[in-house]
Amino acid sequence: SAVISQKPSRDICQRGTSLTIQCQVDSQVTMMFWYRQQPGQSLTLIATANQGSEATYESGFVIDKFPISRPNLTFSTLTVSNMSPEDSSIYLCSVELSPSSYEQYFGPGTRLTVT
Amino acid sequence: RKEVEQDPGPFNVPEGATVAFNCTYSNSASQSFFWYRQDCRKEPKLLMSVYSSGNEDGRFTAQLNRASQYISLLIRDSKLSDSATYLCVVNFLGDMRFGAGTRLTVKP
Numbered sequence: 714s715a716v717i718s719q720k721p722s723r724d725i726c727q728r729g730t731s732l733t734i735q736c737q738v739d740s741q742v743t744m745m746f747w748y749r750q751q752p753g754q755s756l757t758l759i760a761t762a763n764q765g766s767e768a769t770y771e772s773g774f775v776i777d778k779f780p781i782s783r784p785n786l787t788f789s790t791l792t793v794s795n796m797s798p799e800d801s802s803i804y805l806c807s808v809e810l811s812p813s814s815y816e817q818y819f820g821p822g823t824r825l826t827v828t
Numbered sequence: 829r830k831e832v833e834q835d836p837g838p839f840n841v842p843e844g845a846t847v848a849f850n851c852t853y854s855n856s857a858s859q860s861f862f863w864y865r866q867d868c869r870k871e872p873k874l875l876m877s878v879y880s881s882g883n884e885d886g887r888f889t890a891q892l893n894r895a896s897q898y899i900s901l902l903i904r905d906s907k908l909s910d911s912a913t914y915l916c917v918v919n920f921l922g923d924m925r926f927g928a929g930t931r932l933t934v935k936p
Contacts, residue, residue: 744922746924754928755915755926755927755928755929756872756915756926757926758923758924761922805871805872815859815860815862815919815922815924816862816874816877817874817924818873818874819871819872819873820871821870821871822870822871824869
C-alpha cells in the first residue's frame with residue numbers, strides 16, 4: 714500500500730476565489746486521479762493527472778475551472794477556480810499502485826465549503 | 829440508465845446476520861470490478877476486487893455474473909464495524925465508474 718496525503722484537509726472559501734489542493738504519495742505512481750464527491754452522492758472523476766503532459770478531463774470538467782499540475786510521479790495539485798457554492802464538495806485524489814490493476818487507493822479528501 | 833446501479837438501502841441488520849448487496853452495470857465490455865467501503869466522512873477504501881470465478885476474503889464473498897452484468901457482495905456474520913456505505917465500482921479501460929453506494933447499519 715501507499716501513504717497518500719492531501720492538503721488542506723478542509724477549507725471554507727469565499728465565492729470568486731480559488732483554492733489549490735495538494736496530493737502527495739510516498740512512492741512513485743504512474744496514474745493519479747482527481748475525484749469530486751458532492752454531499753450524499755458517489756464519486757465523479759474530474760480528470761486524470763498525467764505526468765509531463767496536460768491532464769485528461771472528463772466530460773463536464775474543463776481545464777480553466779480545474780487546472781491540474783503533475784510535476785513528478787509523487788505529487789499533483791488540483792485548483793478549483795473562481796469558486797461558487799456549487800463547488801462545495803469533497804475533493805479526493807487517488808492513485809493506482811500497480812499498473813493496469815485498476816485498483817485505486819484514495820487520499821483522505823479535502824472538504825471544501827464555498828460561501 | 830445509470831452506468832452502475834446499486835440498491836441504496838439502507839440495510840439495517842442485527843449483528844451476526846448475513847446481508848447481500850447487488851450491483852448492475854450497463855457496459856457489457858467492462859473489464860474489472862471492485863467493492864469499496866466508505867465510512868462516514870472518510871475516503872473510500874478498497875474492500876476487494878471481484879474476479880470472474882468469484883472470490884472470498886474472510887466473511888466477505890464477491891460474485892460476478894457477466895452474462896447478467898451483475899455483481900454481488902455477501903457479508904456473513906455481520907459485525908458492528910461493518911456499518912458503512914459499500915460502493916460498487918466498474919472499470920472499462922481505466923475509466924472507473926462508481927455506484928451511488930449501499931448503506932449498511934449493523935445493530936447490536
